[in-house]
Amino acid sequence: MSAFEEGMKVKRMPVNEQVFENMKEAIKNGRWKAGEKIPSEIELSSMFDVNRLTVRTAMQRLIGMGLLETRVGDGTYVKEFSFGSYLERASEFYLGPELLDKVCEFRYAIEIEASRLAVVHATEQDIRILEDACEKFENLKRDYLEQPSEDTFKEIVKADTDFHKKICEASHNDLFVYAFLMFQELLNQYIHIVLQERLEYWKKRKKKGEPWSDLHRVICMAIRNHDFDACKRAYTDVIDYKIDLEK
Structure with missing residues (x-):
């Protein structure tokens, strides 16, 4: 046969x-x-x-x-x-420490392109949602720098991840949202590691009275102004977090 x-x-x-x-x-x-x-x-x-x-x-x-x-x-x-909750439950089967090294490459491919679409398609409501998410992150960061706690740190990680998810939602392309949901748990782990280093850096600058730019706010403003070049520069600095730490 x-x-x-x-x-x-x-x-x-x-x-x-x-x-x-x-x-x-x-x-x-x-x-x-x-x-x-x-x-x-x-x-x-x-x-x-x-x-x-x-x-x-x-x-x-x-x-x-x-x-x-x-x-x-x-x-x-x-x-x-809920497609998102299904992917979140399934993530434990495909996530592993070896994938953390690949997060930056994936973020370039997904998030920066999603931000480009957000610059084009984001509505006024989308931008307000992003600004609210940005303000929540800033407030939590301020609270943590004044009085560090594990609970506040977890909230900051969640707020940071949520901000980037909303960028994908503002692209108005469901496939970018689904792609984000597939690696959201891995990104959450990655942000947890990154923020531990970044918060220490911010603490040192705060003690010296030195300012630092809030890249979330810069991204929001760039999307509002339909300025993808500015958005991409800020997003690149967010992804390549060591750039900021070396300044």
């Missing part, structure tokens, strides 16, 4: 896979809507003419995918699917 003929053979799908696909399709096409309680294991077993273990296995897979949730003492419900 040729490879072509082999590929044309109809493959039988295991029963448990059929149940899983049918349940997933019921969610995908809206027969089971978000927030709706699905039939019980007994009811589904009867519907599919399979045993309860087969149904339970399919349900657990869908729960793991973030499509279903079990409410104790109540039943199983369809969840509002």
Whole structure:
């Protein structure tokens, strides 16, 4: 039999896979809507003419995918699917220390291009959201420099990551947002490392009474002014954080 003929053979799908696909399709096409309680294991077993273990296995897979949730003492419900939360849960399977070294290259490819689109497409509302995110980061940084704490540091890392996510959202290109979500957890780890060094640098400058430029604010202003050259320069300094530390 040729490879072509082999590929044309109809493959039988295991029963448990059929149940899983049918349940997933019921969610995908809206027969089971978000927030709706699905039939019980007994009811589904009867519907599919399979045993309860087969149904339970399919349900657990869908729960793991973030499509279903079990409410104790109540039943199983369809969840509002979030692509971002799904990627965040999956990130532990593809993230590793060796990838941290690749973050800068990835940020150049994704974030700077997203910022170029933001310069073109950002609405007034997008810019205000960016400015609010920028102000939140600045306030947290000020609080930390006055009274360092681990909780404040974690909030700064989150605020920094969130600012860059909003740049991607302001590009009005969903693929950039999805790409960011795929590496958001890795970026969070990277920013955690970078900010530890950067905050020490800012502390030293603060003690000397020396000013420093807030690059987030510069990026916001550049997007407002439709000035990609200024935006790119500031964003490059954000990514190549050692440039700032060596000044």
